[in-house]
Amino acid sequence: MTSTPEYAPTDVRTEREPATVEQLEQEGDIAADFLEGLLDIADIDGDLDLDVKGGRAYVSVEAPEGGSVSLIADPDTVQALQELTRIAVQNGTGRFSRLILDVGGSRDTRQQQLATLVDRAIDRLEGGASQASLPAMSSYERKLVHDIVSDRGFVSESYGEGADRHTVIRRA
Numbered sequence: 001m002t003s004t005p006e007y008a009p010t011d012v013r014t015e016r017e018p019a020t021v022e023q024l025e026q027e028g029d030i031a032a033d034f035l036e037g038l039l040d041i042a043d044i045d046g047d048l049d050l051d052v053k054g055g056r057a058y059v060s061v062e063a064p065e066g067g068s069v070s071l072i073a074d075p076d077t078v079q080a081l082q083e084l085t086r087i088a089v090q091n092g093t094g095r096f097s098r099l100i101l102d103v104g105g106s107r108d109t110r111q112q113q114l115a116t117l118v119d120r121a122i123d124r125l126e127g128g129a130s131q132a133s134l135p136a137m138s139s140y141e142r143k144l145v146h147d148i149v150s151d152r153g154f155v156s157e158s159y160g161e162g163a164d165r166h167t168v169i170r171r172a
Contacts, residue, residue, distance in 0.1 A: 018055050019095070025050070027057040027089045027097050034088040035061060035101075038081070044068045046103075059085070060102040073104035075113075079138065100140060111144055118148045121169050125154070136166045 019027070028050035039046050045067040049060040063069035072081065082101040089097040100107070114137075121132035134145060142158050145167045149156040156169045 021052055023093070023095070024052040024055075024057040026093060027095075027099055028052065028059055030089045030092040031057065031059045031085045031097075031099055031101070034085055035059065035081075038084075042072070044071060055098075057089075057097070057099045058102065059099065061104065063104050069104040073106045073109075075106055075110050078103045078106040078110075098140075110141070111148075114141060114144050115148050118145060118152065118169070122152055122154060125169065125171060130170070132169045134167045134169070136160065136164050139165075142167050 032048045032050060035046075035048060039061070045064055046061040046069045047064050047067075049062060051058040051060075061069055061072075072078070078101060081103065082099070085101055086097045086099050089095075089099055102108075117134060121134060124132045137145070142165065146156050146158075149167075149169050153172055154169050155172050156167050158165055158167050160166050
């Protein structure tokens with residue numbers, strides 16, 4: 001006996017084809033429904049904000065006055081929630097999702113941490129090192145690192161595969 005999936009993807013695309021704004025809005029809606037369910041189960045108050053920019057759906061969970069969003073705003077927790085949310089979106093659309101989740105400003109906090117990491121690597125370069133490797137991180141974090149490195153006047157490249165993919169910084 002075979003079962004029919006609850007979704008019927010009508011617009012299957014490969015990972016190389018950019019998603020349309022309509023598809024990204026659909027991803028955001030599915031993600032919001034999934035996250036609302038999780039927040040209800042955990043009895044956490046949060047307001048959801050959806051946006052589409054740079055070819056990605058962005059979902060932010062903000063704390064209302066006296067809210068408890070900080071309980072799930074740790075960067076590792078946000079990363080895990082993002083992966084679960086992406087799976088829920090993929091399940092609902094039949095498409096790979098590059099959705100970005102922010103919880104209580106966690107992305108800004110992580111960007112500041114990455115800037116500090118880049119600055120320490122640049123200090124090593126200025127101290128005579130020919131290159132500086134950063135730890136493995138997600139593709140979104142590596143993109144942020146590449147932007148920070150470029151702003152600082154250095155160059156960077158990503159190396160490795162899968163969970164071991166990391167960034168190496170060099171002088172321009």
